[in-house]
Amino acid sequence: MGTREDLLAGAKQCLAERGLARTTVRDIVAASGTNLAAINYHFGTRDKLLNQAMLESTAEAVSHLLDTLPADTELDSAGRLHSFWTKLLASFGSDRTIWSANVEALAHSLHSPEIRAEIGVAQQLARDGLSRDLGNDNPDVGMLLQSLIVGLLVQALVNPDHAPTAESIASGIRALADLSTPAPH
Template sequence: MNHRDDLLEGAKKCLVEKGYAHTTARDIAAASGAHLASIGYHYGSKDALMNAAVIAATSEWGDTVAEALDAVEAPDPQARLAALVDRMRASTPQERELLMASVQAYAEAQFSPELRSALGAAYQEAHREFAALLDPGSQDTPQGRALGAAAYAVFSGVILQELVDPDALPDTEALMAALRRLTGAP
């Protein structure tokens, strides 16, 4: 790994351990084993490096979701969504640090057009992937993109609740029954 990569890994570590707002350039330098001045040389600023770390963490979370999507095999869209939610809920304890780092991206995106743009692109891809899972071939249609966006909203909301208070969240079967009730689906 080179200094640039070391800095990025150090920033991701700080993001998880200290949070975006509480990480200093000195923290990153210490975590990466790099010189403080190398942050400016490689990234321009601590904020630019932290944004890169958030984007990298979000991308890693996206890879985790994509792997889970690829592994889901169920007969219909509702069963596929339930299987995906179950799979991700089961992996939350092992992925907690990565998930928490990704969650921080939402708050920081308000202050960074670059980060907001990167997250927007990641959302569009997630919507396509969810649509392809739930209704194969629909990912390039307006209805498919809406389906993917709705499924992603449910999925990310469940994950957020799982992070905050997993014991208060009903099991996936109960959640799916509630969604059917809300939407009037059979």
């Protein structure tokens, strides 16, 4: 990797470990093994570097999300969905840095139109992929899955020992569907 990439990797690590507000340029320099002048040379400011790190973290998270979609077309829709949940939940633990930085980016997007716009594009890409691969191109499926994913992600990061499982998610979805079906009159 070059200095620019090292800075981005260090910034992503700092975002995941310290959060935006507590990340200093010294933290980034230490994590990246670069020097202070490199931040100014490659990005101009700490904020521009951290914004780029958040955008890349969001793109990586969407890529991870889409990579968890099951490739096995032999499975029925319930099997594909179970496989997806299992892989996704596992990635919340194994790729915690990417997911933590993504949550940081989501929070920061409330205060940054640039980040918000980029995340909006990434979210649409994720919804489209989820709808296509798990929902027979029904956009409502992608929207609902993405909403569930964000909530599951936060639960898994905050309290991983009590995060939902693929089985509990499926059970909850079935129960919710039952509650959503009007009773016959």
